[in-house]
Amino acid sequence: MNPKRKAVAVAAAGTALGVAGLGVIAMPAGADAAPELPPVSAEALVESVFSAESPALSGTIELDNGLGLPAIPGAPALDMDSARVHNDGEGRSRLAMQDGGTERTIVHDGATVWNYDSASNTATKTTLPAEAATGHGMTGDGQVTDPTSAAKDVLQAVRQSSTVTVDGTARVADRAAYELVLTPKPTERTLLREVRVAVDSETRLPLRLAVLTHGTTEPALQVGFSDVEFGPQPAGLFRFTPPPGATVEERQADQGREHAPKTEAEPQFDAVGEGWDTVLVGEVPAELLTQQAPGSDDVNVRGLLGQIGKPVTGSFGSGHVISTNVGNALVTDDGRVAFGAVPEQVLIQTLGDR
Amino acid sequence: MSTTLAGVDVPEGASTPAGPLAARTRGLRKTYGRTVAVDQVDLDVPEGAVLGMLGPNGSGKTTTIRMLLGLVRPTAGEVRLLGHPMPEGAGHALPDVGALVEGPGFHPFLSGRENLLRMAAAEPRLTTSDIRGAVDAALERVGLSAAANRRYRGYSLGMKQRLGLAGALLVPRRMVVLDEPTNGLDPAGTREIRTIIAELHAAGVTVLVSSHLLAEVEATCTHVAVLHAGTVVAQGELAELLESGSPSLLVSTPDTSAAMEALRSKRIPSRLAPEGIRVDLTAATAPEVLAALVRADVPVHEARRARTGLEDLFARLTQQEADESRMDGLSGVVEADGEATP
Amino acid sequence: MTQATMTARERAPRAPLTRLLRAELRWIFRRPRTLVVLGMLALLPVVVGIALTLVDSPGPPGGGPNGAGGGESLLVSAGGNALVLPVAALGMALALLLPLAAAMAGADAVAGETAHGTLRGWLLTPVSRGRLLLVKAFGVAAVAVAAVVAMALTGIVTGLVINGGGTLFTLSGTTLSFPAAVGKVALAAGWVALQLWAVGAVALAISTWTEHPMLVVVSVLAGTILFSVLGALDALDWLHPFLLNDSWQAIGDVLRDPVPTGELTEGALRALCYIAIALSIAYARLTTKDG
Structure with a gap:
């Protein structure tokens, strides 16, 4: 065989083998079709x-x-x-x-x-x-x-x-x-x-x-x-x-609970409502809000809330809402906290009702 | 076979050696992209010969040698080295071939001896126990024993070249290929190389030596191949090539213009030379020339036959394109071969 | 034609392979640069170990920049633990320094030799190009192993000197006997060496395409950095399994008990794939390139 063609063949074969191997490694596990199982209630x-x-x-x-x-x-x-x-x-x-x-x-x-x-x-x-x-x-x-x-x-x-x-x-x-x-x-x-x-x-x-x-x-x-x-x-x-x-x-x-011993400053929460729209309401110790935020020299927790939260006002007073995909948390300026897997309106309403 | 260029006739048989060939190429061609480095090279290296490959820089000498040694695969054509097709037969041919190509290649941080030891480790013809002895012998042969333990980094150009030669001579070879071996050498070093080549020749080793210096080839070679612009323009035994070309007569005269005028009227080509005038003897015999001069009352001090000489040949072959405008040396010949001057 | 096939069938004389390999090793380990690089790598665990004792307090978990590299956060545990230091140092160096050392070896192996004209010397003796690649790959692999072994040894010794012999325990808190600890370090070293072989193979492949050794080193350096950047981009997570350094942080897994083998195995297989690709490209290029 022409040596150039042989070289190309070797390169192609080796590369194909390697790339195929990488492909196998990259293949997501468990991507198979859903299994057939007898129905169950x-x-x-x-x-x-x-x-x-x-x-x-x-x-x-x-x-x-x-x-x-x-x-x-x-x-x-x-x-x-x-x-x-x-x-x-x-x-x-x-x-x-x-x-x-x-x-x-x-x-x-x-x-x-x-x-x-x-x-x-x-x-x-x-x-x-x-x-x-x-x-x-x-x-x-x-x-x-x-x-x-x-x-x-x-x-x-x-x-x-x-x-x-x-x-x-x-x-x-x-x-x-x-x-x-x-x-x-x-x-x-x-x-x-x-x-x-x-x-x-x-x-x-x-x-x-x-x-x-x-x-x-x-x-x-x-x-x-x-x-x-x-x-x-x-x-x-x-x-x-x-x-x-x-x-x-x-x-x-x-x-305390065995795996996660409580810290002394851990706040207590009350559940308001039931089911999916349960809201947990509690208070944060004031000193926590004025503590320095982790990993920074000049920002305290309250300042940090201002950076990551959205300011809101309502019948409860004023505070910040921190949003995630699964829920919201509302921290008022006077240290009250409410959170749950609910829209922020529910939090504002819950705090206002109390 | 006869090669003709610019009026130089190489006699029949000059490139058809009688004996077997140590190396042979046919229709050799190498292109790099669109650049043609070597084309239609038919080279014959007779066994036992010292063949000088002569050509200006860029004439394709090194490319031809690299194809001969299997370092480069030809674009077209075939190569046989010691009977083996190259580059496929490299494993069979190269153990018996010593080569120094494109300057010596060694590691600067190793001593000369260590460099040779590394090279010798790959020599198929050396048994492991013979390596040290072979290295020392090779160093001795090129006169580097004293500097063997110094780092290659500190070597002079000449020492480097000699170390490269030592690498080519690590084992007794059937053929030795030396690419510009005297590059960077002082006259003494050049003489040593010539001595080594002569020794190799005496031992029956085929030597292929490339050079852009004519004197070197003239001094050491039995055969010559002249490369020009990627093709072999002349090759054959040195003596034949030296004799070849147009014979001429050197006439020493105080009145060169009158002499040339007289010859021109007889349609005898001549040209100015340092010693007087050089008269081409293809169109007229020596007595005819002298008679013409004497009849024209031109005083003549001396007249002698000049052999064309490889230098003349080489100059005519290679200066052609480099110096298109100053072709005075060649013009007479061309005119003589072409139409006669009026 | 028949002549050609006949000569090809006859066995050509060859120098013994072991002699070539020995010559290659001698050449590599006589080179001052190789020795300097190996020496510096061997010093790294010592420096890290001393620096850790000077800092002395490992600090609160997560207090420092976290997740910047497996090695770096491993260092958190290397303070009072003689077993962690060599592995953490290997993990740290695997991010950049060790790949550079492998790249240097790969660069010198072919590009460097081409630049010196010495590759031609071996081709003319002759050494067949397939054997040449074998010898060169062996040499690069040897440099990688030497670097890793040097680091592992100085790491173990430094860890033992600083922390004492009784401080060989895993991240899971399991105390190990000295042979078991050495086994763990050897496992880490072997795995790192395999990753470096992959880097070295890639360097060797690049090396066959150029005669500038620096170009090889720079390419590998750029590739390592590029791969790290790509690996940090979550948007490209489909690409991550193809990146050689994707599982390099898994080196810390050898310190867990029991050892989670998933990522280590995946990394090893990935390295083998890279070696297959790179060496076949290197072979193709080396056999066709002009000498």
Whole structure:
């Protein structure tokens, strides 16, 4: 063969091979057609979710954030790249949340919860009350006594404000899943269009949660497994020994919620209304508003609100509205706060009514 | 085969050597885009010969050599080197060919010896245990033993050239190709190169040496190929080429104008030369010329036959385009070959 | 014609390949520039380690500029952890310095040799062009490995000297034995070396098209920066899987326990694809180019 033609052939073949390989890598996972599954009613699906045993699994959870949060200069973006979950199905679990080059690891060994932060090299040990230790499920919130009645209660409550349907199937993390959809009733004044929960057809484990708003096709918020594998997990994963040099803090479970201990200045909120247009109302301590904004030298929180929020006035007085794709927050100049998945008019009205 | 240009007749047989050929090209052509670097080159390098490839800069010498060595693939035509088609047969032919092309290529941060060791590592004819000995011998041969451990960076132009030569002589070769080997060398260095070429010749090695300097070729070569504007315009044995061309008579006279006038009336072409006048002997014999002069009462000090000389040939071949207007040297010949002057 | 096919079938004499490879290595590691670059890269973990002890407080998480690079935010954890330092230093250098070193090796391998006229020397001995590419690719790969190994070694030693032997633990808080820790660093180093081979292969391919080594280095530098910029643009996320450096920040994953292999595997496969493309282009060019 002509050497020039041979060279071109080699170059073309090698390049084609490489580009094809890159194409395979680039191919989005789980883009297959929706799987065929036997039909199931919403009631049966919800019930099966409640009655399902928490399976042993390992997987990666990814969070897609399309909230449209205003960018706060100098502040870290609210992101968690991904989290890896391991669960042995018997109440022990491990959650590793990855953020850039750091990691927060939460190991729940049945009786204690270790919360380790690699950035500060601190480990927090929380001993759970005895009855919680016997509970199963990834939340560790206690035992669900009667799944059927619990499911009925929940469905009934939800149906007061929403339509619950099973809307076809989906493939999530290469698993066949039912799509359970909660749609707000027309009377609900909310920014949200629907909430979709993908439920694994076999294990009945919720695999993905997506929140959709009006006028968009991409979810405003989606959290779900990008890959999941069911099966026994090595026991070593559910033990934790703090590394040398780590700061170790001990807590009791009743000191607060186990994973996110409250800061002292945390404000209290009241829920106003119910269903989709619930608005949370509270007060922000005045000193918080005059604190310096994170990551800046000369702007305090109040000044920052002026930068990212839109000034509004009403019967409540005056304040700023911060808008996202899924909801609004109203901070008044005198330190009151109201937020919810509702249009700003609802917030203004709620605060004015109080 | 006979090559003719500007009135130079190369005798039949001069380019058809009797013996086998170490290298041969036929219809060789190389173009770079629209530029034709080499065209229709039919070169014969007889085995055992020292062939001088003569041509001004840009005449296609280096391109021809690079095609001969398989570095460049010809656009058209064929090349055989030591019986192997090139560039396909490079793996077979090149181990027996030593070459120094386009100046020596070495790494400045390595010493001369290290550079040669690197080169020798790739020599198929050297076993690993022989490498050091071969490198030292080659360094010795080109007179670089003393400077072998100095960095190449610090070498003079002549030392660099000699190191390049050493690289070509790492192993006993059947053929050695040297592209402008005396470039940058002082007279002593030039003499050394000539000695080395003579030694190679004596050992039966075919040598192809290119040069734009005639004296170098005249001094070292048995054969000559003259390139001009990308084609071979003359080739053959040096002696034949030296004898070829129009014989002429050098006449020394105090009255050159009268002499030329007298000859012109007899339609004998002549031209002015430093020693007097040069009379072309193609149209008349020497006695006829002398008779014409004497009859015209031109005083003649001396008359002797001048051989045309490779210099004359080379000058006529190559100055043509460089100096279109000053063709006084050639005009007489052209006129003699063309129509006679009135 | 028959003569030609016959001579082609006969085996041409060849110098042993190992001898060529040895000569290439000797040439590479005798070059002052290579040694200076390797030395500077080896010093990097030491400098970073000392700088971290001087700063001493890792600072609140997210307090500094976050997410600027996997390596940089890994540094947050490198303070009191001997295991993190070598990997963080590798991750940091992978962003620009190591690719530059690979580009330099690739540039010298063909373009540099062409410029010196030394490539011709080997072609005339003769070395077939396919073997030449093999030798050159080997040389570039060796430089990449040398750079990565040098950084890993000084990183481990610096980490151990500064933090002590008991401070080998993962980002997930798992304490490791010394061999296990070395294994993790070796995994990181091997993965980084593979990425550098891809960069080096691209440099080698560019190198066959020019005789200006600087042009090769500048191209790779420009490409690295361009890829980083493209990778930062969310609007182009369909393009990201095609960018070689898309998963370079995943280097920190080796420090997690258990190691999430997804992105590391993807990055490795991507590097292999780049190597296949670049080397086949380099082969095509080298076999047809004039010597």
